[in-house]
Amino acid sequence: MMGLLSVSDCWIIWPVILPLFWALVAFWAKQQPRLPGLLGALVTSLASGALCWKMVRHGAFRYGLGGWYPPLGISLRADGPAVLMVLMTAVTGFAISIYAGGYFQSRIAMGGQGRRQIVQERSFWPLWLLLWAAMNGLFLSADIFNIYVTLELVALSSVGLTALSAKPPSQVAAMRYLLVSLLGSLSFLLGVAFLYKTYGTLDLATIQAALCLSPPVAMAMALISVGLMLKTALFPFHFWLPPAHANALAPVSAILSGLVIKGSWYLFFRFWQGFLPLVGEGGGAFLAALGGAAIIWGAFQAFCQQRLKMLVAYSTVAQVGYLFIIFPLIATGAGQGTSAVFYFAISHSCAKAAMFLAAGTIFVQRGHDRINDLDGVRQVLPITTFAFALGGLSLMGLPPSGGFIAKYMYLSQAFSQAKWWLVLIMVVGSGLTAAYICRAVSHILSAQKGEGRGPVVVAASMEWSALALALVAILLGFIAPVPLALLGVAG
Amino acid sequence: MISTPALVYGLTGLLLFVVGLAGLISCAQLLRKILAANIMASGVFLFLVTIAHGRGIVIDPVPHAMVLTGIVVSVSSTAVALALACRVQETANIHDLRKIRARGDER
Numbered sequence: 062m063m064g065l066l067s068v069s070d071c072w073i074i075w076p077v078i079l080p081l082f083w084a085l086v087a088f089w090a091k092q093q094p095r096l097p098g099l100l101g102a103l104v105t106s107l108a109s110g111a112l113c114w115k116m117v118r119h120g121a122f123r124y125g126l127g128g129w130y131p132p133l134g135i136s137l138r139a140d141g142p143a144v145l146m147v148l149m150t151a152v153t154g155f156a157i158s159i160y161a162g163g164y165f166q167s168r169i170a171m172g173g174q175g176r177r178q179i180v181q182e183r184s185f186w187p188l189w190l191l192l193w194a195a196m197n198g199l200f201l202s203a204d205i206f207n208i209y210v211t212l213e214l215v216a217l218s219s220v221g222l223t224a225l226s227a228k229p230p231s232q233v234a235a236m237r238y239l240l241v242s243l244l245g246s247l248s249f250l251l252g253v254a255f256l257y258k259t260y261g262t263l264d265l266a267t268i269q270a271a272l273c274l275s276p277p278v279a280m281a282m283a284l285i286s287v288g289l290m291l292k293t294a295l296f297p298f299h300f301w302l303p304p305a306h307a308n309a310l311a312p313v314s315a316i317l318s319g320l321v322i323k324g325s326w327y328l329f330f331r332f333w334q335g336f337l338p339l340v341g342e343g344g345g346a347f348l349a350a351l352g353g354a355a356i357i358w359g360a361f362q363a364f365c366q367q368r369l370k371m372l373v374a375y376s377t378v379a380q381v382g383y384l385f386i387i388f389p390l391i392a393t394g395a396g397q398g399t400s401a402v403f404y405f406a407i408s409h410s411c412a413k414a415a416m417f418l419a420a421g422t423i424f425v426q427r428g429h430d431r432i433n434d435l436d437g438v439r440q441v442l443p444i445t446t447f448a449f450a451l452g453g454l455s456l457m458g459l460p461p462s463g464g465f466i467a468k469y470m471y472l473s474q475a476f477s478q479a480k481w482w483l484v485l486i487m488v489v490g491s492g493l494t495a496a497y498i499c500r501a502v503s504h505i506l507s508a509q510k511g512e513g514r515g516p517v518v519v520a521a522s523m524e525w526s527a528l529a530l531a532l533v534a535i536l537l538g539f540i541a542p543v544p545l546a547l548l549g550v551a552g
Numbered sequence: 553m554i555s556t557p558a559l560v561y562g563l564t565g566l567l568l569f570v571v572g573l574a575g576l577i578s579c580a581q582l583l584r585k586i587l588a589a590n591i592m593a594s595g596v597f598l599f600l601v602t603i604a605h606g607r608g609i610v611i612d613p614v615p616h617a618m619v620l621t622g623i624v625v626s627v628s629s630t631a632v633a634l635a636l637a638c639r640v641q642e643t644a645n646i647h648d649l650r651k652i653r654a655r656g657d658e659r
Binding site: 206209210213216217220221224227229232233235236239240243244246247250251253254257258263 | 573576582585586589592593595596600603614615618621622625628629632636637639640643644
């Protein structure tokens, strides 16, 4: 599998370099950032697809940057989980880019507040492509210090994106987000220092193979875990997420909720894959308890919200819980636990991004997103309404959707290992999810006329890109063997 | 096995990290929080430099490279944080997170 450096292996660097290049072009093209931005999104998605095709044909591989392999050099690696996450970013990211094109076009056409929208778009495209490059770098890196740098790049660009919205609450949310991210990164870096002191290497695979339960390693894992839990917004560290995600611009909310939190979760999963057998049942059960609390508390809070975007943001807090309750189920190393959680991650990414995009369209059309005044949206925005409902369907886990397949695998694992308390959490969580989704959808679908501004024409690309993402979330319920086979390509 | 100076430097680094952490959590003013984050970063860097000496007679260059990169990252994030703090003060006219909590949630 792990061959010497060959020219074709350099496919792996394009998903990182191309968005970086187009981010610079979009930054220089001051007057017209939309064209290079969209072109960059297209090229990056194609490169991600090409990397996936390459890995399927030749198996997992590593690429030593500059021809230097560990322990001396920094390496990138493409294996099943990493490429699946890159592909998820490509699909969701491309749809969000199409949406963003229409979003800024509509807002600039609406005018109103003059130049502000133009400035926002000028900053959006470079930051978004930089974020995309950092995310791909994070997924593909095999070196834990390199991972620290990509984590910081992801944090800085997403804070920049959050602060684009000019409203004071979003500035404050961005500030808090930045401070939390800094704390998380520094904790991660200190953990990396402990690991390097113990093992004398920064290569993740080497460290995972040598992992043993000694005091410095336990310290390192505690620091790394807390740092990544802060960034993933796992309960009780979720306080920063709802205001940051709900007050950002519509495409930014979708990026943050659908993609960015998956980055730090993916790292957490990678570290714990090696660490879990050492700590056994107790560690996994602790993480699952936090995840279960997140599911219940997030869903309850979502139900209580008055604003649609706040509801979707609290829903993310709840769904993050599902990403963590898997750990007691994979402790034995057997079964489909890993497949289940990755399937959950990709279907949540599509469904949540679709819902945030749809909520953003409703916000642009109505000028507000108070749930109780959203009656009659169906008549003006039928496609968006459909997209929102389909995304909600996948979040609830109703068949046939990606969310259903994931939850089915979760439940069958929990049943076969006789973990009844996990079954109970999942059932209650799904019931609460259905409750808050139905609360929002019942207003959107009602035939009465709600409050809002007069006729505003939203771009067709905004409606259709949200629908496309929601349809992908549903489609994932039919094509389950394909992503799961991709995930199975071992490193 | 670990020499005394290395122990002193290492523990000082960890102490700085903890002091910075306490400041980041407990101070309400934004500028103090940003400074606290910098103190945390310095603690980590001192710890890394200590590691470089801990591995035999030859000094290990890798942690030094990590510190150099870390300083670059730290400077950039401090710059972003300061710029954002200025924006927060201009738009919301507040520089104290406790007041932000009181005012921010009602919107």
